[in-house]
Amino acid sequence: MRKPSTVVIVILVCLAALGLGTVSVAQVQGLIFADGFESGDTSAWFRTREQTPGALDVNTAAAMAGSTYGLEVAADGIAWVETREPDRERDLKVSFFFNPDNIELIPGARIDILRFYGKGRHHHLRLVLRGAGPGLSRLALLVRGNSGRYQEIGSGLVVAGAENLIEVDWRAASTRNDTNGSAALWINGELEANEPSIANGRLDVRSIRLGSVALVSHQNPEFVPDVAGYFDEVTILRPEAP
Numbered sequence: 363m364r365k366p367s368t369v370v371i372v373i374l375v376c377l378a379a380l381g382l383g384t385v386s387v388a389q390v391q392g393l394i395f396a397d398g399f400e401s402g403d404t405s406a407w408f409r410t411r412e413q414t415p416g417a418l419d420v421n422t423a424a425a426m427a428g429s430t431y432g433l434e435v436a437a438d439g440i441a442w443v444e445t446r447e448p449d450r451e452r453d454l455k456v457s458f459f460f461n462p463d464n465i466e467l468i469p470g471a472r473i474d475i476l477r478f479y480g481k482g483r484h485h486h487l488r489l490v491l492r493g494a495g496p497g498l499s500r501l502a503l504l505v506r507g508n509s510g511r512y513q514e515i516g517s518g519l520v521v522a523g524a525e526n527l528i529e530v531d532w533r534a535a536s537t538r539n540d541t542n543g544s545a546a547l548w549i550n551g552e553l554e555a556n557e558p559s560i561a562n563g564r565l566d567v568r569s570i571r572l573g574s575v576a577l578v579s580h581q582n583p584e585f586v587p588d589v590a591g592y593f594d595e596v597t598i599l600r601p602e603a604p
């Protein structure tokens with residue numbers, strides 16, 4: 363497994379030799395995790411889960427952003443990759459490319475494609491994919507505070523067959539009782555959800571799962587048969603203070 367820090371150092375040394383070092387330092391500072399799919403497997407991740415063998419596959423068909431390999435996830439069952447690199451993080455930015463391919467979810471069905479977990483395996487952030495008509499899906503950001511129910515704070519459309527850039531920013535409130543926690547979602551650079559006043563100061567992030575993390579089909583046997591979503595260029599950053 364390649365350590366991002368080693369990669370960063372090599373890049374900086376090379377750029378410094380070319381006289382470009384100062385340009386890239388800001389862009390790589392705070393890198394917590396990178397997906398490692400370019401190695402052709404999921405070895406950069408802490409663990410994986412497949413309800414159906416073969417549901418996770420690192421291949422060239424799933425590659426995006428001009429790279430060589432990406433992750434294909436069959437979405438007719440639970441299938442996810444998990445990183446535990448976030449170490450009780452209180453400020454996180456996750457970005458990745460997502461192509462929902464030919465997923466057409468029936469009304470009422472949904473797939474959680476991203477979840478943040480904290481202490482005791484409780485989760486407190488979800489990105490939820492729902493159907494929105496032929497070739498379109500809707501991606502919604504749901505968060506919860508210290509002890510509350512999930513609250514949907516916004517959503518945007520993702521296009522099937524396209525490289526959709528997804529960015530999620532989550533910050534815990536400054537103290538246990540403050541209400542200045544925040545969460546935001548960008549899709550292809552457009553701000554689709556933004557909540558600047560969340561009482562989430564007792565939470566932190568200790569692991570992240572990506573893929574078909576959870577799904578609800580309402581027991582419909584026709585639920586999303588033979589579909590896949592593609593994920594690539596997953597990075598987790600510790601953002602700079604606002």
Ligand SMILES: [Ca+2]
Nearest residue numbers: 429431594595
């Ligand atoms: Ca890649």
